[in-house]
Amino acid sequence: MVADLPTGFWSGWVIVLTCVSLATLVWIVLSVYFAPPDSKSTHGEIDHDPVWDTDLREGTSAPPLWWFWMLLGALVFSLGYLMLYPGLGSFEGLLNWSQGKRLVSSYENYEESFDARRAEIAATSLSELQGNTALMETADRIFRRECSACHGADGRGQAALFPNLLDVDWQWGGSPEQIEQTLRGGRNASMPAWEASLGEEKTRDVANYLLNFSDRGHAGRTVYEQNCAACHGVDGTGNVFLGAPNLADNTWLYGGDIDSILATLRQGRAGKMPAFDEQRLDAAQLKLIIAKLAR
Amino acid sequence: MSALSLHKKIEENTGLLIFGILLVSAIGGLVQILPVLNQKSLEEPTVNTKPYSAIELTGRDIYMREGCSVCHSQQIRPLIAEVERYGPYSRAGEFVYDRPFMWGSKRTGPDLHRIGGKYTDDWHRIHLIDPRTVVPESIMPGYPWLAERAASETGNIVAKMTALRKLGHPYTDAQIAAAESDLEGLMEIDALTAYLQILGTGLDEEIAR
Numbered sequence: 001m002v003a004d005l006p007t008g009f010w011s012g013w014v015i016v017l018t019c020v021s022l023a024t025l026v027w028i029v030l031s032v033y034f035a036p037p038d039s040k041s042t043h044g045e046i047d048h049d050p051v052w053d054t055d056l057r058e059g060t061s062a063p064p065l066w067w068f069w070m071l072l073g074a075l076v077f078s079l080g081y082l083m084l085y086p087g088l089g090s091f092e093g094l095l096n097w098s099q100g101k102r103l104v105s106s107y108e109n110y111e112e113s114f115d116a117r118r119a120e121i122a123a124t125s126l127s128e129l130q131g132n133t134a135l136m137e138t139a140d141r142i143f144r145r146e147c148s149a150c151h152g153a154d155g156r157g158q159a160a161l162f163p164n165l166l167d168v169d170w171q172w173g174g175s176p177e178q179i180e181q182t183l184r185g186g187r188n189a190s191m192p193a194w195e196a197s198l199g200e201e202k203t204r205d206v207a208n209y210l211l212n213f214s215d216r217g218h219a220g221r222t223v224y225e226q227n228c229a230a231c232h233g234v235d236g237t238g239n240v241f242l243g244a245p246n247l248a249d250n251t252w253l254y255g256g257d258i259d260s261i262l263a264t265l266r267q268g269r270a271g272k273m274p275a276f277d278e279q280r281l282d283a284a285q286l287k288l289i290i291a292k293l294a295r
Numbered sequence: 296m297s298a299l300s301l302h303k304k305i306e307e308n309t310g311l312l313i314f315g316i317l318l319v320s321a322i323g324g325l326v327q328i329l330p331v332l333n334q335k336s337l338e339e340p341t342v343n344t345k346p347y348s349a350i351e352l353t354g355r356d357i358y359m360r361e362g363c364s365v366c367h368s369q370q371i372r373p374l375i376a377e378v379e380r381y382g383p384y385s386r387a388g389e390f391v392y393d394r395p396f397m398w399g400s401k402r403t404g405p406d407l408h409r410i411g412g413k414y415t416d417d418w419h420r421i422h423l424i425d426p427r428t429v430v431p432e433s434i435m436p437g438y439p440w441l442a443e444r445a446a447s448e449t450g451n452i453v454a455k456m457t458a459l460r461k462l463g464h465p466y467t468d469a470q471i472a473a474a475e476s477d478l479e480g481l482m483e484i485d486a487l488t489a490y491l492q493i494l495g496t497g498l499d500e501e502i503a504r
Contacts, residue, residue, distance in 0.1 A: 010330035
């Protein structure tokens with residue numbers, strides 16, 4: 001991670017201009033305070049100084065001495081700074097400091113201070129994690145930070161769009177392995193729009209059949225078995241490998257009333273779960289979240 | 296010659312005084328700005344940074360129009376607290392197609408530079424219309440009109456892309472010709488969502504670690 005320092009001609013340009021400016025400042029300060037006395041009194045004050053309003057004269061005595069010490073201090077500081085830190089063209093400074101390196105070293109400290117905790121979490125079984133109140137509070141915090149914007153602060157889902165994570169229904173499976181896969185890889189569910197191919201009447205039939213799933217003689221049953229069963233199963237229990245939800249229970253992500261079901265059938269649904277890579281959730285955080293969610 | 300006699304000379308000669316003032320006030324710019332304007336490494340787009348598509352560009356204009364940058368920054372500083380919260384810190388090369396950049400200077404809401412891909416399109420749609428539907432404690436105002444206005448009415452997309460091409464954004468003729476049809480049927484909220492989803496995705500995966 002090399003900082004974007006100027007190179008070649010422009011590096012020299014910066015160095016020369018900076019040094020010339022500093023040298024000029026030193027010369028001005030020194031000559032104001034330590035100029036030979038003759039040029040001050042004879043030349044300056046007597047011969048040439050204008051006098052306004054009979055007695056108002058422009059004096060040439062040097063500013064207070066504490067200004068001198070302040071200016072000298074500032075000059076010494078800036079020289080020291082330019083030697084230690086990047087500033088003079090492509091010269092990186094004796095400390096070899098950069099923002100990027102500072103970040104790397106703070107990450108090293110960070111990793112070091114959390115390594116033991118992470119190793120401990122990695123070595124603990126899920127059921128033990130679930131029994132550990134302090135760690136489950138950590139899991140709650142991670143959940144609120146990373147998951148609550150969609151699934152709600154309590155994890156019960158919201159907006160008829162983001163599933164409840166605290167119930168027993170898991171569209172993509174609720175085993176620790178399946179939850180990990182969902183988190184790391186993300187999920188893309190794809191429910192096609194059916195009205196175009198089924199037509200208005202059959203769409204209504206299926207929607208009604210879904211509300212009366214136990215009615216084996218229902219008009220929508222054949223339509224269901226021909227079109228929907230491939231993903232949702234003949235018995236309607238769904239398929240966690242396709243993310244096809246269980247239609248035989250009372251959990252309806254997009255709403256379980258006839259209008260919502262019709263809307264789903266007409267326009268289709270494309271549920272999406274974003275992926276959480278290592279950078280968003282490290283292995284220990286991931287395990288804590290899984291411990292919180294898995295039953 | 297001492298600085299005092301030089302001072303006298305300058306004070307008595309207006310032309311010299313003007314020149315001196317200009318010279319001194321230019322030094323900061325000559326040292327800090329001029330070399331940066333000539334630094335190619337700052338103009339090199341990062342690996343996945345592409346010029347904004349017609350839809351994203353429209354979304355960006357809506358982002359500007361609604362003043363999102365008043366409350367949201369788009370610059371992640373190289374500090375561990377920011378990198379942990381938002382993701383890899385911002386690189387100069389990610390902003391080469393931002394004219395003007397939307398870095399912002401105040402965070403009333405969170406930084407948005409790495410918001411792309413964090414939430415789904417559906418989430419953004421709901422959240423933009425009424426943020427409290429999904430984040431009950433949010434103080435962000437809702438922007439319901441974005442869902443009611445056509446994206447194609449936000450300025451002249453062809454003129455915008457043509458102007459940006461003159462400034463060096465590598466748009467092809469085909470892209471500009473297709474711009475209007477790209478926006479067809481889209482609402483402003485779709486364009487803004489597309490822009491938000493592309494934000495911060497221009498970084499090489501190697502660097503992102």
